[in-house]
Amino acid sequence: MAIIEAQEITKVYRLGDIDLNALNGVSLRIEKGEFVAVMGPSGSGKSTFMNILGCLDKPTNGNYFLENIDIGDLNRDELAAIRNKKIGFIFQGFNLLPRTSAIENVELPMLYDGISLKERRQRAMASLKSVGLEGREDHHPNQLSDGQQQRVAIARALVNDAPIILADEPTGNLDSKTSADIMELFVKLNTKSKITIILVTHETDIAAYSKRIIKFLDGRIISDEQKKRL
Amino acid sequence: MINIPSTFRIAFRALKVNKMRSALTMLGIIIGVGAVIAMLAVGTGASKKIADQISSMGSNLIMILPGATTAGGVRMGAGTQPTLTMGDAEAIQKECLAVSDVAPVLSGVAQVVFGHQNWSTGVVGTTQSMLIVRNWQLAAGKSFTEQDVKSATKVCLLGQSVVDNLFGDMNPVGQFIRIKNVPFIVIGILTPKGQSAQGQDQDDTILIPVTTAQKKLFGTSFPGMVRTIMVKAKSTEDLAPAEKQITELLKQRHHIGPKQDNDFTVRNLTQIMQTAEQSTKVMTILLGAIASVSLLVGGIGIMNIMLVSVTERTREIGIRMAIGAKIWDIRLQFIIEALTLSLIGGVAGIIFGISGSELISTLAGWTTIISPLSILLAFGFSGMVGIFFGFYPAYKASLLDPIDALRYE
Ligand SMILES: Nc1ncnc2c1ncn2[C@@H]1O[C@H](COP(=O)(O)OP(=O)(O)OP(=O)(O)O)[C@@H](O)[C@H]1O
Numbered sequence A: 001m002a003i004i005e006a007q008e009i010t011k012v013y014r015l016g017d018i019d020l021n022a023l024n025g026v027s028l029r030i031e032k033g034e035f036v037a038v039m040g041p042s043g044s045g046k047s048t049f050m051n052i053l054g055c056l057d058k059p060t061n062g063n064y065f066l067e068n069i070d071i072g073d074l075n076r077d078e079l080a081a082i083r084n085k086k087i088g089f090i091f092q093g094f095n096l097l098p099r100t101s102a103i104e105n106v107e108l109p110m111l112y113d114g115i116s117l118k119e120r121r122q123r124a125m126a127s128l129k130s131v132g133l134e135g136r137e138d139h140h141p142n143q144l145s146d147g148q149q150q151r152v153a154i155a156r157a158l159v160n161d162a163p164i165i166l167a168d169e170p171t172g173n174l175d176s177k178t179s180a181d182i183m184e185l186f187v188k189l190n191t192k193s194k195i196t197i198i199l200v201t202h203e204t205d206i207a208a209y210s211k212r213i214i215k216f217l218d219g220r221i222i223s224d225e226q227k228k229r230l
Numbered sequence B: 001m002i003n004i005p006s007t008f009r010i011a012f013r014a015l016k017v018n019k020m021r022s023a024l025t026m027l028g029i030i031i032g033v034g035a036v037i038a039m040l041a042v043g044t045g046a047s048k049k050i051a052d053q054i055s056s057m058g059s060n061l062i063m064i065l066p067g068a069t070t071a072g073g074v075r076m077g078a079g080t081q082p083t084l085t086m087g088d089a090e091a092i093q094k095e096c097l098a099v100s101d102v103a104p105v106l107s108g109v110a111q112v113v114f115g116h117q118n119w120s121t122g123v124v125g126t127t128q129s130m131l132i133v134r135n136w137q138l139a140a141g142k143s144f145t146e147q148d149v150k151s152a153t154k155v156c157l158l159g160q161s162v163v164d165n166l167f168g169d170m171n172p173v174g175q176f177i178r179i180k181n182v183p184f185i186v187i188g189i190l191t192p193k194g195q196s197a198q199g200q201d202q203d204d205t206i207l208i209p210v211t212t213a214q215k216k217l218f219g220t221s222f223p224g225m226v227r228t229i230m231v232k233a234k235s236t237e238d239l240a241p242a243e244k245q246i247t248e249l250l251k252q253r254h255h256i257g258p259k260q261d262n263d264f265t266v267r268n269l270t271q272i273m274q275t276a277e278q279s280t281k282v283m284t285i286l287l288g289a290i291a292s293v294s295l296l297v298g299g300i301g302i303m304n305i306m307l308v309s310v311t312e313r314t315r316e317i318g319i320r321m322a323i324g325a326k327i328w329d330i331r332l333q334f335i336i337e338a339l340t341l342s343l344i345g346g347v348a349g350i351i352f353g354i355s356g357s358e359l360i361s362t363l364a365g366w367t368t369i370i371s372p373l374s375i376l377l378a379f380g381f382s383g384m385v386g387i388f389f390g391f392y393p394a395y396k397a398s399l400l401d402p403i404d405a406l407r408y409e
């Protein structure tokens, strides 16, 4: 059973009179526990595709099944629940709430899951610890380095035990040392916790951490390579 | 399931970020709630004052004055030329079925002396019925009697203000005072009534038998002359019949033909006061309504700021949605934020309204009464304003597209 199955997905943006085909029929199956890197030149539709996988956006045409649920059938609140429980989304720009402490940022998904304050604190603390941010829980995003902010975002993505992590250029704003640390974290999550990870990157050495590399061009998948285990 | 306490915490934090803006927005509600409370306090105070005056005046009261009035108002010379007599009073008592008690009045201002103290006050010559008509009790001593009126004895009842001015702490009952140099013995003290509708001190008065007033103090231009007659009707329903019966009786007694003007005027005081009471009630509602408009304006201020806030925080909304906030999570967040603004404003407004009405009563000397109901009303109303005007911005926020909101710069 594929955890993610996309069938002939297209996405058309209307810009005035012209239609812009950001995705031209993308089909893809991803099994539970995979670690996939998505690559391709700028404008090839990677982010558009990731947003659809993350249930943030809807395809113009085609079907998307997440754990065999047809996402096209769901309403706003049901989509919100999927984003809350099934998917941890990590953005290039972190997207943390400003003027809000690290721990409260991490607690946020649990707040929308109706979990008590006590349990929220406990689990957020554990999640921050797992990304190596003990002692930083009361720092606000503007008091943290970029790498630390991205760790907070990862802790937030992990805290609801989502089976899937989607990361759109998570290391795009980070230096190579910090990027390597973040990637090690992903590898650990993938191997130890069996979390399915899909990440977009421009850099081959980042993609090298994954087990499968998918390449996009002009809204289509042009290659899909399973990496040989070394 | 939505976590209300956490949502309040989020609202507080958001409001703290823009302290100045939040405070100014609240100011609208503070002024609105304060105005509602103060205006209702002024209105309620005025109604209460009139109600008190009605009961102090005596109930079901009719007054007969000399001189004519036309429908348009008081005619020239009304009340100047005495036309009423003791005989009129007695006839009314005897013949008008709707009347329970009648008190003729012959009064004037006179100098009153006790020992070294002297005081100028209104001396009212009347009968023992006056106490019933005006619903006046005795604080000490006893009233004069029919016998006193018949034989024109020199006895008097003092109002509290006269007692205070002439006697201080001394017990006046049994003492002699001089009114216009005529010695009178004090036989009773009237219970205090306070101010009348016209702002007069009703306790600054002395009651004496009307016959004594006629013979010893003020004199008469014709036998049995009195200035006015006060009448108590048997009940509120009897007020109108009594008015009619008195008018007919006096027309007949004064030989007034159908085409002639009356030489007397019958005034239904109770009705006049009730009309005044009614109009203060209307005034209270009107004041409250006008004040509510400012509360409404405060609410529009909240809506305005919340709309700005939603736009400013589009990205935050996008993040919350991406993480799993549902439609009502977002809605409640903004509604509760608006509610927090309006409720804090409401509490501050209550304090403002209470101190405002205190200020009005000390500065303007008006009676103000703050009823718990008006506080509850204003507070509840401000909460409703918050929810009502917070809803549209919240609704707008909740319908944002997650991906558009996230991309918003
Ligand atoms: N909201 C939008 N409205 C209109 N066009 C859009 C929108 N979002 C993306 N596009 C267009 O769709 C195409 C694919 O964009 P997308 O962001 O998916 O590219 P990408 O592969 O993620 O690029 P990059 O590597 O630069 O992030 C681009 O041509 C882009 O201009």
Ligand SMILES: [Mg+2]
Residues within 6 Å of the ligand: A046, A047, A048, A168
């Ligand atoms: Mg992109």
